[in-house]
Amino acid sequence: MTIQWKSPLFREAAKVSAPSFFGMGAWGIVVGIAMIKAGLSVPQALGMTLIVFAGSAQLAALPLIVSQAPIWVIFVTALIVNLRFLIMSALIAPRFAHLPWPKRTALGFLTGDLTVALFMQRFPDMWQTPSEAEEQTTFLHGLLAPTWLIWQIGSILGIFVGNQVPLHWGLGFAGSLAILCLVLPMVQNRAALAGVLVASVVALLAHDLPYQIGLLLAVLFGMASAKWAEEHAEPEVISDSRNTIAANSHKPEENHE
DSSP states (O other): OOOOTTOHHHHHHHHHHGGGHHHHHHHHHHHHHHHHHTTOOHHHHHHHHHHTOOHHHHHHHHHHHHTTOOHHHHHHHHHHHTTHHHHHHHHHGGGGTTSOHHHHHHHHHHOOHHHHHHHHHHOOSOOOSHHHHHHHHHHHHHHHHHHHHHHHHHHHHHHHHGGGSOGGGTTHHHHHHHHHHHHGGGOOSHHHHHHHHHHHHHHHHTTTSGGGHHHHHHHHHHHHHHHHIIIIIOHHHHHHHHHHHHHHHHSOOOOOO
């Protein structure tokens, strides 16, 4: 499968997917550690992450592997977890039906949730000419190559550091790291910051409540705080924006005759 690394479309796709790299790498670390803590050897864990390349399916299969469930149960579980890819494939498969089946197989293996969303956002319509088909293929390559690489780096790192993690820590610390990597890039204004801070404090204070009610309270208080901050913390910005919109709506049209 030829990849045009220097193509502007390839670079554009890599740039578009870049914001997800931190979260993807962190989740890869979590899955890598989980495989080691589940009892897989390093070669087995490496084989699983390279062959399966599906974090959710890997995490679903690990408890079954530990409990020595029948192999068919493990495969069926992974299949059910990944059924969502059938819908995603239906969205983009017609774009690449002209390619030989080995290339289609490779593209399907490497395509993930975020890849489909970013691709459909960039190319919502079916290509009409061979040149447009080539452009869409190149863009997809630009989405797939870096995301696959980042996932493998994170997962392999997790595999090799898994034995260094104290057993009593479990996966809590890695999960927290992954969540932080996902959340922090999203804190781009005061409202988001207020929501994160309030939710964090509430989660800590309500940690001992039964049935994980503390998490629900943290979400509710965090959302309410972010909403309040958005409406009241920056009134001058909102007011200026509304005044600008109003002024533009009443601006007389220029006569170009």
